[in-house]
């Protein structure tokens with residue numbers, strides 16, 4: 001199963017080897033539990049481990065393998081971030097995709113050797129979503145052949161970029177490029193922010209940390225202002241766009257090609273979210289198989305809480321989602337790598353498809369991951385609320401994904417643009433022009449679902465039902481939009497009036513893709529035992545998801561009330577079937593205790609002993625009487641007694 005999750009036997013074995021090596025290297029372990037550290041201590045601890053990793057990485061992993069790097073990161077540095085999180089996730093990808101060969105030769109080796117630390121500075125205090133209204137300017141000075149970066153007002157301060165505040169000395173900065181008074185829109189520039197020797201901010205740069213956040217606090221998300229700060233013309237990233245010395249602008253082959261670093265993260269973050277969901281579920285499911293509370297049969301002893309159907313219903317559909325996201329994420333990364341290769345050689349024809357797909361997936365996956373993690377926390381009762389479970393930290397980090405790399409509603413609307421264009425093709429009889437991801441929009445569906453009528457139909461009838469509701473909602477939302485425009489409404493106003501319905505279409509389309517990715521994977525599996533276990537999970541997935549969106553299929557009678565009963569019964573059937581495999585389905589992800597950082601969810605299952613030991617180690621328990629008591633509470637009580 002681990003091979004299915006991680007992509008191959010070799011990958012699963014390598015993960016085990018890497019975890020085993022790290023277990024033998026105490027210098028790479030947290031020196032005390034992270035929840036007992038202040039933010040400053042955590043940042044220091046993370047930097048300590050990061051520098052040891054830089055020295056010893058080659059002994060532990062193949063540093064050129066992104067999957068091994070990511071695993072090493074999760075084990076040693078953890079999900080709260082590190083001083084170079086954005087360096088790997090966005091700075092290097094931005095340089096790799098957007099810098100010319102010559103620029104790459106100059107900067108990439110230095111970045112890869114970690115001579116310099118970089119980030120991606122795009123979002124501003126006043127604007128994150130609407131990139132056209134960013135306010136930082138890069139004005140070309142023909143006389144000196146330099147760009148002058150400037151922050152005209154407070155809302156133009158860069159705000160949020162990870163590791164910008166304190167760690168990075170370079171950044172890819174997105175600014176509106178102005179040449180001879182003409183604004184060419186947002187473009188990426190390589191900018192040195194701090195002196196390489198002293199790490200002091202360079203003259204003309206105002207920089208700092210934006211303060212603590214809901215989670216992810218090891219990362220110094222920062223602010224940045226420029227006061228007429230000059231950089232050479234050749235610091236504009238010039239793989240696709242060029243500015244000649246005389247100010248001549250050579251436009252890129254695709255208007256949005258400079259957005260590739262965002263698409264990179266959107267593609268890669270899906271499996272990151274799956275891992276966070278599976279981690280939280282691993283903790284909750286292990287705990288639920290240890291925790292005994294109440295009886296189902298009063299004549300019997302107390303049961304493990306995992307025996308309760310409500311507990312299973314709370315956890316198991318999310319287990320299925322974690323697998324589904326992992327499989328859909330792996331497909332998306334493959335597609336991304338393909339499109340990136342094509343883009344580098346000038347073929348930009350697949351960019352729109354990839355943008356639409358990743359926009360929908362990042363939105364649905366992050367939202368459902370958040371839901372699943374929060375349910376996992378509640379499933380642990382009181383102990384879930386303790387930082388000993390670590391689930392609240394996992395939640396805080398994962399839920400950030402709903403916002404970063406494009407706020408979810410906004411990204412769903414991006415996919416909706418693509419769906420509406422596709423609907424227009426269907427309506428004008430041009431279905432043959434539909435791309436493979438939306439080809440189903442042009443296929444006539446049966447009048448009713450055959451879900452409970454064709455035994456052994458595999459998952460075909462389910463897929464058809466998801467296709468039906470997605471198609472119907474897309475065409476309905478598109479009709480609504482076109483109808484408003486026909487009545488004379490301006491395009492943007494009509495769009496806004498339909499946007500809730502449009503986003504519903506985007507979600508349904510994306511959920512269909514996730515189901516299909518799960519089905520594709522299960523169909524490929526040769527090992528009969530693995531196939532059987534994953535088929536059960538897939539049964540639960542399709543029935544649970546369909547129940548969740550059933551109103552769309554009931555509206556037009558595609559599903560009947562009796563079919564709904566059938567689907568519901570299937571959910572209950574598969575909850576029971578999955579119960580014996582539940583812990584194994586999560587243990588198969590092979591998270592080490594070091595990586596999980598959860599006292600509640602350790603592999604040994606000694607929940608109560610571990611919790612008590614952890615509580616005793618709390619800094620508050622170093623003394624029996626705290627100074628807050630001697631200084632304030634004791635005098636208050638004494639005064640009251642007088």
Ligand SMILES: CCCCCCCCCC/C=C\CCCCCCCCCC(=O)SCCNC(=O)CCNC(=O)[C@H](O)C(C)(C)COP(=O)(O)OP(=O)(O)OC[C@H]1O[C@@H](n2cnc3c(N)ncnc32)[C@H](O)[C@@H]1OP(=O)(O)O
Pocket residue numbers: 066067069070079089090120122123128129130131132162256259260262263265268269270271272273351352355397403404405406407410414417418
């Ligand atoms: C390899 C090792 C492993 C690596 C693992 C990494 C994964 C992480 C795992 C997770 C684990 C832990 C979590 C911690 C990680 C934290 C990392 C945090 C990083 C966060 C970084 C950021 O947030 S950076 C800032 C991101 N900002 C945004 O995303 C802004 C959102 N806004 C936009 O994208 C745009 O403004 C917009 C798309 C909404 C609109 O753009 P614009 O105004 O320019 O568009 P128009 O309206 O003019 O035109 C729209 C048309 O353009 C098309 N379009 C838009 N974008 C693209 C694109 N990218 N590609 C192709 N086409 C595009 C769009 O389709 C429209 O087309 P038409 O409909 O034809 O007009």
Ligand SMILES: Cc1cc2nc3c(=O)[nH]c(=O)nc-3n(C[C@H](O)[C@H](O)[C@H](O)COP(=O)(O)OP(=O)(O)OC[C@H]3O[C@@H](n4cnc5c(N)ncnc54)[C@H](O)[C@@H]3O)c2cc1C
Pocket residue numbers: 086120121122123126127128129130159160161162216221400403404405406407408409410413
């Ligand atoms: C943990 C974290 C890390 C980050 N890291 C980075 C980084 O490294 N680099 C970087 O540059 N940025 C980073 N960001 C910033 C992030 O990319 C933005 O916050 C994000 O893109 C959302 O933009 P915003 O904050 O402007 O939200 P807003 O756009 O102000 O969103 C507010 C509300 O308005 C709605 N809304 C906005 N526009 C529309 C619209 N057109 N249609 C419908 N509804 C709309 C949204 O749906 C939302 O409900 C990070 C953010 C977080 C939380």
